[in-house]
Amino acid sequence: MSNCSQRVHIAGSDLSFSCQPGDTILRAALREGLAFPYECNVGSCGNCKFELLEGEVKSSWAEAPGLSEKDKLKNKWLGCQTHALGDLQIKLRTADKYKPVHTPLKTEGWLRGSRPITHDLSEFRFELAEPMAFSSGQYALLQMAGIQGPRAYSMSTQGGNAKVIDFQVRRTPEGVGSSALFNLPLGERVEIDGPYGMAYLREDAPRDILCIAGGSGLAPMVSVARGALNSPQLENQRLHFVYGARTTRDVCGLDMLETLDAWSTRGHYQAVISGATADAPLQAGQLQGFAHDAVNDIWGDRLADMEIYFAGPPLMAQSLIKVLVDRKVPMDQVHFDQFY
Template sequence: MTTPAEHLISVDGSDVRFACAEGDTLLRAALRAGVGLAYECNSGGCGSCRYDLVEGEMHDRRPDAPGLSPRDRRKGRKLACQSQPRSDCTIKVGQMVGQARHRPFRQTAQLRSKTLLTHDMQEFVFAAQSHAGFRPGQYAMITLPDGQVERAYSMSNLGNCYGEWKFVVKRMPGGRATAALFDDTEVGSEVTLDGPFGHAYLREDGNRRIVCAGGGSGLGAMISIVLGVAARPDSRDWTVHLFCGGRTRKDLHIPESIAFAGRQLGALNVHTAISDEHDDGVRAEVEGAEPFRGFLHEAVLDRLAGSLTDFTYYAAGPPAMTDALARALVLDAGVAADHLHYDRFC
């Protein structure tokens, strides 16, 4: 096996240097080397990883990525998550985050099982070659067997030494990745897992009153955070509000592991919200109180009215959901921005 060629990347105005293997992206090579470049989605959508190329040759693997505005393009800016160096390069970044907290690595994994959770949501369990090293709330990039499709999905279990990676994924109407995952990836198929990534991980030494808000495939990250709190020695000191949103009742799913985790916590309150006013009430998968009628951020504002600033928030889901929640909490309710953790996926 030959080792891919490496290119040396220098960060302008600093003594930071790191190697990037041919075919790797600038962002991931930096994180693998422990260099904390700014990022969120890893997919070209959010624009957090913009930089200027001072010198060298860079391949852009997604030239039409929405993370760059027309003004960025006029100025020649690039996205580190979509850039693949073709020579030694010098780059200029607006903001260095210091050392990367989590170094991602790439490995092969085999699909062990797929389980239907709702009409359009499945759990996928992969067994990887080595350990599953990640924090509750983080995500991995999965490259499907055809090697063409790569997407970010949050893990729904806890990091472990036996290499088990679980994901709860909602099928996107017309989505190429979920069609390939749901329909074409059979048990036994091999994928490539690259991770962990993401900033919306559980702050274990932080506020012990937390809110986890998940919609669609974002539910997995919130399950992982609740399990992470329940596994802590001080779990009984924690209060958790878990919000799960969907369009109708048949979109809602709360796994049994949450009820088990709830018995380890000081308090666990599960809230559900449905946004379609024509919901017919069929197949209420989730037992308990009647769902809130409205969007997930409205449910959070309603159920926690009067105490919104007491909590630290974790959120994962479609951009419209996380953006609405961030606006409502930070701009309208006065929650400090550093009390809200989410990664924007676009």
């Protein structure tokens, strides 16, 4: 672990930043407002790769899937898993879209409550030591005692400056971090670091909104929907919410949206179920199939006029992107997080 205030210089630019003790290179850069590319923050996507030109670093997770053996031979490292051991020169292409909209804050939170949403999805409420400013749709990193590495969980709370935030988490079979969260006693403390993520609500985009949540992607889409339907800037926009579920017992979210004042006049919910069975048949209004096919069938060419948000497993994200590209949706109208 670094004991820095080491400085990291981005070669070929006048950009540099310092690392605080324990911070990864990515998070240190974001805390100083630098547009360091990233997505997952947990070692899986590979977007935060940089080349080390000078200096010494240490990885907190050498086997992280985001880095290949070929990358390692080229002295490439993952910004989200790497700590500086001294001053560094790195090669990296920054990109404006990664510039943080809120400075990530390292704080702590205490579990104040939890409630089941479905058979394997629960909501967890944390009270923070200090308020965290975030935009609807962003995520935070939760570091639980005794667990190797933090886990990324999206806030379901509407963006703002919040001292109490909710997460909606699926218990992953044999998942170490999610199981620890489900077993966390009330009052227990976790380290919370956030906000992160680029799939946040664009209140300056005056288009109808489509939110698509797959499985555990519910939380950020609920947050975006809450933010959008409560936003004076978006008061003329409709909001469509698609929930892609495996079975009818996984369907959720509508009850949270119906409590919003604007829902009855501007909201619309569609559940799409990939694996309905004779034992658990479709219910009224539900569609059989995959979320990306339903989106394509229902909105077709109208997708190009919408602001589109989605969250869920990488397979769903890839299928949706293909539909949106085929429908010629400008990619600056598309905002998503893949849940690795």
